[in-house]
Amino acid sequence: MSDPSIRPIPADRIARWDYEADVVVAGFGVAGASAAVAAATAGAQVLVLERTSGWGGAAAMAGGFVYLGGGTPLQTACGFEDSVADMQAFLKAALGPGADEAKIDLYCEGSVDHYRWLADEIGVPFKAEFWGEPGWEPPTDAGLMYSGGENSAPFNTIARPAPRGHVPQMADKQSNGERGGGYMLMKPLVDKAIELGVEAVYDVRVQTLVVDADGRVTGLVAKQYGKTVAVRARTGVVLATGSFAYNGAMVEAFAPRIAGRPAASIEEHDGRAIRMAQALGADLAHMDATEVAFFCDPQLFIRGILVNGRGQRYVPEDTYPGHVGQATLLRNDNQAFLVIDQAAYEEGLTRPTATPMLRMPPTWVCETVTELEAEMGLPAGSLQTTVEVYNTHAANGEDPLLGKKPEWVAPIGSPVAAIDLRGMTGGFTLGGLRTSVDSEVLHVSGDPIPGLFAAGRCTAGISAGGYVSGASLGDGSFFGRRAGASAARN
Amino acid sequence: MSDPSIRPIPADRIARWDYEADVVVAGFGVAGASAAVAAATAGAQVLVLERTSGWGGAAAMAGGFVYLGGGTPLQTACGFEDSVADMQAFLKAALGPGADEAKIDLYCEGSVDHYRWLADEIGVPFKAEFWGEPGWEPPTDAGLMYSGGENSAPFNTIARPAPRGHVPQMADKQSNGERGGGYMLMKPLVDKAIELGVEAVYDVRVQTLVVDADGRVTGLVAKQYGKTVAVRARTGVVLATGSFAYNGAMVEAFAPRIAGRPAASIEEHDGRAIRMAQALGADLAHMDATEVAFFCDPQLFIRGILVNGRGQRYVPEDTYPGHVGQATLLRNDNQAFLVIDQAAYEEGLTRPTATPMLRMPPTWVCETVTELEAEMGLPAGSLQTTVEVYNTHAANGEDPLLGKKPEWVAPIGSPVAAIDLRGMTGGFTLGGLRTSVDSEVLHVSGDPIPGLFAAGRCTAGISAGGYVSGASLGDGSFFGRRAGASAARN
Numbered sequence: 001m002s003d004p005s006i007r008p009i010p011a012d013r014i015a016r017w018d019y020e021a022d023v024v025v026a027g028f029g030v031a032g033a034s035a036a037v038a039a040a041t042a043g044a045q046v047l048v049l050e051r052t053s054g055w056g057g058a059a060a061m062a063g064g065f066v067y068l069g070g071g072t073p074l075q076t077a078c079g080f081e082d083s084v085a086d087m088q089a090f091l092k093a094a095l096g097p098g099a100d101e102a103k104i105d106l107y108c109e110g111s112v113d114h115y116r117w118l119a120d121e122i123g124v125p126f127k128a129e130f131w132g133e134p135g136w137e138p139p140t141d142a143g144l145m146y147s148g149g150e151n152s153a154p155f156n157t158i159a160r161p162a163p164r165g166h167v168p169q170m171a172d173k174q175s176n177g178e179r180g181g182g183y184m185l186m187k188p189l190v191d192k193a194i195e196l197g198v199e200a201v202y203d204v205r206v207q208t209l210v211v212d213a214d215g216r217v218t219g220l221v222a223k224q225y226g227k228t229v230a231v232r233a234r235t236g237v238v239l240a241t242g243s244f245a246y247n248g249a250m251v252e253a254f255a256p257r258i259a260g261r262p263a264a265s266i267e268e269h270d271g272r273a274i275r276m277a278q279a280l281g282a283d284l285a286h287m288d289a290t291e292v293a294f295f296c297d298p299q300l301f302i303r304g305i306l307v308n309g310r311g312q313r314y315v316p317e318d319t320y321p322g323h324v325g326q327a328t329l330l331r332n333d334n335q336a337f338l339v340i341d342q343a344a345y346e347e348g349l350t351r352p353t354a355t356p357m358l359r360m361p362p363t364w365v366c367e368t369v370t371e372l373e374a375e376m377g378l379p380a381g382s383l384q385t386t387v388e389v390y391n392t393h394a395a396n397g398e399d400p401l402l403g404k405k406p407e408w409v410a411p412i413g414s415p416v417a418a419i420d421l422r423g424m425t426g427g428f429t430l431g432g433l434r435t436s437v438d439s440e441v442l443h444v445s446g447d448p449i450p451g452l453f454a455a456g457r458c459t460a461g462i463s464a465g466g467y468v469s470g471a472s473l474g475d476g477s478f479f480g481r482r483a484g485a486s487a488a489r490n
Numbered sequence: 491m492s493d494p495s496i497r498p499i500p501a502d503r504i505a506r507w508d509y510e511a512d513v514v515v516a517g518f519g520v521a522g523a524s525a526a527v528a529a530a531t532a533g534a535q536v537l538v539l540e541r542t543s544g545w546g547g548a549a550a551m552a553g554g555f556v557y558l559g560g561g562t563p564l565q566t567a568c569g570f571e572d573s574v575a576d577m578q579a580f581l582k583a584a585l586g587p588g589a590d591e592a593k594i595d596l597y598c599e600g601s602v603d604h605y606r607w608l609a610d611e612i613g614v615p616f617k618a619e620f621w622g623e624p625g626w627e628p629p630t631d632a633g634l635m636y637s638g639g640e641n642s643a644p645f646n647t648i649a650r651p652a653p654r655g656h657v658p659q660m661a662d663k664q665s666n667g668e669r670g671g672g673y674m675l676m677k678p679l680v681d682k683a684i685e686l687g688v689e690a691v692y693d694v695r696v697q698t699l700v701v702d703a704d705g706r707v708t709g710l711v712a713k714q715y716g717k718t719v720a721v722r723a724r725t726g727v728v729l730a731t732g733s734f735a736y737n738g739a740m741v742e743a744f745a746p747r748i749a750g751r752p753a754a755s756i757e758e759h760d761g762r763a764i765r766m767a768q769a770l771g772a773d774l775a776h777m778d779a780t781e782v783a784f785f786c787d788p789q790l791f792i793r794g795i796l797v798n799g800r801g802q803r804y805v806p807e808d809t810y811p812g813h814v815g816q817a818t819l820l821r822n823d824n825q826a827f828l829v830i831d832q833a834a835y836e837e838g839l840t841r842p843t844a845t846p847m848l849r850m851p852p853t854w855v856c857e858t859v860t861e862l863e864a865e866m867g868l869p870a871g872s873l874q875t876t877v878e879v880y881n882t883h884a885a886n887g888e889d890p891l892l893g894k895k896p897e898w899v900a901p902i903g904s905p906v907a908a909i910d911l912r913g914m915t916g917g918f919t920l921g922g923l924r925t926s927v928d929s930e931v932l933h934v935s936g937d938p939i940p941g942l943f944a945a946g947r948c949t950a951g952i953s954a955g956g957y958v959s960g961a962s963l964g965d966g967s968f969f970g971r972r973a974g975a976s977a978a979r980n
Contacts (some may be wrong), residue, residue, distance in 0.1 A: 385878065
């Protein structure tokens with residue numbers, strides 16, 4: 001349990017620097033690569049330390065959504081209008097309570113510019129095609145999709161909806177195996193970094209920070225092939241090593257509902273950078289916040305009703321599936337069942353999906369809801385009345401209980417099935433270091449820790465309680481750039 | 491926003507110590523007083539620094555529950571059997587997920603001894619009388635009550651129920667104004683401390699910690715009447731300054747659902763001690779956890795059904811009201827309505843209660859649930875079916891949906907009323923410094939910070955996600971004692 005190596009090392013104890021640069025970036029995922037490019041663009045000599053043997057991090061394995069809006073060229077090309085104000089209003093509603101409004105404001109105001117940077121400066125390809133089917137991500141190389149429930153209740157009454165999930169184009173997806181849009185975000189970012197002269201060293205695991213007598217971070221200490229190396233950062237260190245989803249003790253202490261169910265994350269996400277900075281008195285925020293995936297194909301559950309362990313509906317089934325995951329795990333004891341009639345289930349199977357492995361078979365099939373309810377072990381009348389109330393309104397194309405859009409509302413007929421989705425959730429952590437809008441790591445005094453910057457999922461970004469797909473690659477790249485620029489001019 | 495005074499001060503910069511003791515305790519509430527008594531009992535010279543002009547803290551204003559069990563003399567005298575194993579099983583279920591099981595184990599194993607210490611050594615009076623009515627606390631001077639839903643679903647299927655809320659006796663409650671059991675816990679604790687030679691200085695606000703070159707805490711710096719004073723602690727500092735419920739920025743960053751609704755707390759609970767220790771690299775835990783009070787008289791809501799903003803039941807109405815508060819605020823968007831027929835409402839009003847101000851009048855009264863549902867603005871059929879299913883089972887004395895006990899189950903008749911309880915919650919924070927079972931403050935390295943101890947609501951105690959009444963005075967006094975003993979022998 002004891003790990004003294006996390007304690008900061010006084011600079012005067014470093015006899016020899018093994019590496020040296022203006023800006024030293026820990027982690028070569030989306031936040032680290034964005035920071036490296038921004039720092040190098042600003043004229044800094046940049047060194048990236050990456051723990052694994054290659055660049056990419058969790059980002060390169062991700063579907064690739066970057067949450068952007070306010071009227072990006074891609075939104076416009078796909079025929080959607082958007083505004084900064086609508087994007088701000090939506091994100092403040094969807095990512096709260098407690099979301100960092102200053103960060104959201106800046107993120108939305110800078111979103112079109114950030115899109116241009118990604119598309120034009122970095123060369124990330126986005127195909128001007130909108131994907132309108134329900135799902136976690138497009139099964140094609142389409143570049144734009146709703147990825148946060150913008151057009152679903154209650155958000156469609158709060159701000160004018162626009163799709164803001166921007167997906168880098170991965171042509172010929174089938175033949176690329178597991179590579180998705182995230183790879184096509186990372187590849188040009190890393191290429192650009194190398195082109196700008198950024199140096200990367202792999203298989204180097206950061207251990208702790210080096211601090212001078214005035215409390216300024218001047219470097220870090222790392223392990224490389226079992227050897228301890230000292231790395232000097234002349235102007236700044238950028239921490240970008242990802243979340244703490246794979247640090248069991250931290251998850252237990254801060255986000256226990258997600259304990260034992262990490263998903264969409266990588267094992268390197270052990271929270272080390274958060275601990276290193278905490279040891280310097282860095283502040284934290286939103287350590288309980290989690291992204292929660294829901295392991296069922298939206299093409300199925302949008303065509304039925306989701307009920308909790310008491311047979312009650314609890315979430316509009318046409319919303320962003322991540323909201324379904326959060327509602328299930330965090331507010332309904334991880335209890336969910338999909339109730340769907342045979343016709344709707346079979347129709348769902350005919351629709352395109354990026355996640356065919358999430359099309360599970362029915363657990364129970366019955367002629368009537370009364371029988372189904374009994375087989376599921378629910379109290380007599382509980383599911384029956386839920387379906388009865390739903391069907392009554394659905395006959396008029398309405399869902400006054402949860403506001404599912406008319407196009408997805410239809411009475412549930414017979415035969416009727418239920419899929420047991422209890423425990424079918426997983427996710428990653430969203431909390432971490434508290435940073436300024438310029439990606440300075442903040443001390444509990446409220447002041448920046450000199451020389452120390454951070455971005456990506458080792459920080460508390462734009463998300464607090466809620467989440468939308470694209471928020472992590474989005475704020476990781478956006479505030480990663482700001483981290484790199486801040487570290488370079490520091 | 492910037493507060494440099496939180497940064498630790500190197501011991502070699504202290505020119506003169508204004509106060510000096512073996513053990514210095516910050517805060518004279520239940521944790522601080524217990525620490526002071528234990529340290530003095532161990533032979534230490536003890537100085538308590540209290541921010542206000544008198545002892546007591548939040549504890550002296552509290553109802554006074556101390557959560558104790560495993561077969562205390564009071565439980566036995568009231569005719570209840572209990573065991574350490576049942577208490578452990580209950581608390582692990584009720585205080586999780588993520589509760590510190592080592593702390594719970596020790597707390598339960600030491601509970602009978604802790605009762606004896608309070609009753610026999612300190613002289614806290616407990617009257618051997620059980621109070622069995624629903625409510626937040628006894629309206630009389632009875633000493634024992636269920637205070638955690640032990641005898642309600644689902645906990646009554648997990649462990650053998652026993653009442654464990656031990657309330658110090660406040661004779662002649664009426665004439666004592668706002669003084670409740672908490673006062674009668676604090677008064678003898680403080681008397682004992684003074685008797686043992688503990689010195690207390692009031693109107694002293696701790697600012698930050700003093701640390702020697704080896705990282706050992708050797709004192710603290712405080713403000714006294716505008717002047718900065720240095721206080722030396724020869725063997726240890728004990729932090730016991732309470733929660734961060736009144737630190738708006740911390741609540742926003744860590745527990746935003748409770749933002750703007752502090753309750754059962756005092757304004758001095760500003761999280762200062764947590765920040766002081768964080769500045770030294772202290773670790774945190776469960777910063778999102780909150781106690782949540784529900785502002786309605788349990789004598790009323792136990793006799794009806796509580797429904798959320800969709801007209802659905804969500805919590806057994808006969809459980810500990812704090813579970814109702816958590817379920818409402820944290821899992822049902824702070825939306826609650828009590829649906830109750832006239833006969834049950836009027837019966838509730840005839841029953842004894844300690845909280846008459848929580849007996850609000852009906853918001854709507856109707857002849858039928860159909861009318862009521864319409865007046866409440868709920869979707870047609872939603873509340874009707876909820877009542878229909880409840881009534882069907884209630885006719886058999888059953889509640890298969892939520893497991894309310896037969897004695898509280900009865901069909902809802904006419905006329906029927908609803909009380910609007912939306913937003914009627916408030917509470918305090920439960921997260922804080924991570925401490926060992928010996929109340930050492932733990933550094934993020936996992937090692938204790940030498941010379942630094944903490945207890946009470948500035949620490950993450952036995953509670954994580956859940957809460958029971960008596961957990962705060964309980965773990966504050968129990969781990970306060972351990973803090974004092976550890977600091978004395980340090």
